[in-house]
Amino acid sequence: MPPDAASPRILSTTDYHTAGEPFRIVTAGAPTARGRTVAERRRWAIDHLDVDRALLCREPRGHADMYGGFLTPPDDEHGDLGVVFFHNDGFSTACGHGTIALATWAVHTGLVTPPPRANEVPVVVDVPSGRVRAIVALDAQGRPVSARFVNVPAHVEATDVEVDLSSPPTPGGPSRGRVRVDLAYGGAFYATLPAAALGLTVTPEHLPALIATGRAIQRAVDACHPLTLPDASGAVGLYGVIFSEVLGEHHQRNVTVFADGQVDRSPCGSGTSARLAVLVERGELEIGATLVHDSIVGSRFHARALGPSATQPGPQRRYDTEVTGSAHRTGHHTFVLEPDDPLGPGFVLR
Numbered sequence: 001m002p003p004d005a006a007s008p009r010i011l012s013t014t015d016y017h018t019a020g021e022p023f024r025i026v027t028a029g030a031p032t033a034r035g036r037t038v039a040e041r042r043r044w045a046i047d048h049l050d051v052d053r054a055l056l057c058r059e060p061r062g063h064a065d066m067y068g069g070f071l072t073p074p075d076d077e078h079g080d081l082g083v084v085f086f087h088n089d090g091f092s093t094a095c096g097h098g099t100i101a102l103a104t105w106a107v108h109t110g111l112v113t114p115p116p117r118a119n120e121v122p123v124v125v126d127v128p129s130g131r132v133r134a135i136v137a138l139d140a141q142g143r144p145v146s147a148r149f150v151n152v153p154a155h156v157e158a159t160d161v162e163v164d165l166s167s168p169p170t171p172g173g174p175s176r177g178r179v180r181v182d183l184a185y186g187g188a189f190y191a192t193l194p195a196a197a198l199g200l201t202v203t204p205e206h207l208p209a210l211i212a213t214g215r216a217i218q219r220a221v222d223a224c225h226p227l228t229l230p231d232a233s234g235a236v237g238l239y240g241v242i243f244s245e246v247l248g249e250h251h252q253r254n255v256t257v258f259a260d261g262q263v264d265r266s267p268c269g270s271g272t273s274a275r276l277a278v279l280v281e282r283g284e285l286e287i288g289a290t291l292v293h294d295s296i297v298g299s300r301f302h303a304r305a306l307g308p309s310a311t312q313p314g315p316q317r318r319y320d321t322e323v324t325g326s327a328h329r330t331g332h333h334t335f336v337l338e339p340d341d342p343l344g345p346g347f348v349l350r
Contacts, residue, residue, distance in 0.1 A: 009337040011052060013068070014105060018097035018327040019266035019299035024056055024068030025105055037075045038082040039232040042091050042128040045070060045084045051345050053086040058346030061335050064088050065262050069098055075126045080112050082126040088348060089260035093128040093233040094187025096151065096269010101327040103134035103147040108329070114142055123147075128233040129187040129270075148324035151270065153309035154277040155316040157183040157227065161191075163220035165213070181217060181241075186273030186321070188239035189227045190256070191217055195243040202245040202253045202296055207263065211350075214241035214257025240264075242271050250289055255296040261350050266325065267293040267301040273321040276305045280319060287319075301325045 011029035015022060030052045033041035045053075049070060057066040065088065072082035083102055085092040103123040106112040114121035114136075123134045134149040160180045179198065181191040198213055200206045221227075221238045229235045240258030247253055254275065256268040264271070272293050279285035285305065293301045302324045309318040337345060 006339055008339060009052075009055065011056060011335045013056065013333045013335065015330045015333060016101035016105065016327045017330050018100045018269075019295055019301060019325050020297045021097045021264055021266035022065070022067055022330070023095075023098045023101040023327070024062075024066060025102065026052070026056070026068065026070050030070055033070055033072050033084050037232065038072055038084065038126045039128045039234070041072050041082070042084045042093070042233060045086075046091055049084070049086075050090075053091070054345035055335060055337050057086065057088050058348050060343070061346060064348050064350045065265070067095065067098065067262075069095070069102065074124065075131070079124045079126045079131065080106060084128065087259045088262050091128075092188060092239065092259070093229060093231065093235045094152070094270040095127070096149065096187070096272060096323050097264070097266045097325065097327075099125050099127065099132050099134060099149050099269060100147045100325045103136050103149065104144045104327040107136050107138070107144045112136075114138055118142070125149075127187070128235070129229065129231045144327075146324060146326045148322055149269070150306070151273040151321050151323065152187050152231065153311055153318035154184065154186040154273040154321050155230075155318045156277050156281045157185060157189065157316065158225065159183075159278075159281070161221070161225055163217060163224060165216045165220060179217070181221065182278045183221070183225065183227070183238075184274035184277045185230065186275075186277065187270040188235075189229065189237070190240050190242050190271050190274040191221050191238055192242040192244060192275060192278055193217075195245050198243075200243065202243055202255050204296060207255070207296070210243055210255060211257050211261045211263060214243070215261050217241045240268070240271060242268065242275060244275065247294065250285060251292040251294070253294040253296070260348070263296075265295060265297050266299055267295040269301065269323050269325070272301055272303045272323050276303055276321045277319050280305045281317070
């Protein structure tokens, strides 16, 4: 039943950060998304949980770069939990940093109990793009120290796609003319390109220009290269833009701009899977070699392309990828929206 309009709306969360990127896990107060699968529950959430999403992401309870998830049951008895991801502009199909946080949370809360004296434990998470298998590494006391996950198969959709950013000019920055991007899938679609192609670096001082250019690339790709995700989510369009910078052999720094100009503080888990597919296809990374993937805030993931995927056959070569990172709790919260609050679920300043 819908909440009483005269009663406050109350949501409880446990918050984590994964490599600096927030992840807000909704533990109470929101209805459980309906559907047979997580992909179906995401579609239900779009219609029924958007006010709760906005309340948790927007100021004064959140901020323009907040991220989180509504817990759901898994798709079947072989999963441990399901999740519908959300961000400042809606509901995403994949989230690698959120998967790391959820797997860590599952062990912290006892949802998944490691065997005695185990040094790792599997956690199976169903997300809108498919089933993701995580392994949580444990210390001698059985506490989580890191998590790695094998993502849904990644692939390169197209390389050297030319997009025109000169008309209209990039908002908030100079006209950039034409640029070439690679389009790749890692649970969502990303455009990837070197920051140097725009005369930029992946550093905080260039972040306003990176955000503005990322938004422009997203609009341009959606206009000239329609994308439909190869999964059951029913989602379309480009999710994010990854600006990369080579720091050494198999060592890169990146920043992902996604949704409505949102900035990933982590190296972006699903984006890292997409980057692995691009690097393997271009011959810049060998199967099994470790990519050290840094973020704009200096945090780090380690990632590998494990090999060609045996699932989801299609016209593109698809790769199983593994991404490793660490998540840490930052707080437990109870958020309230009083019925007479004139700002309602809040606002976004960007």
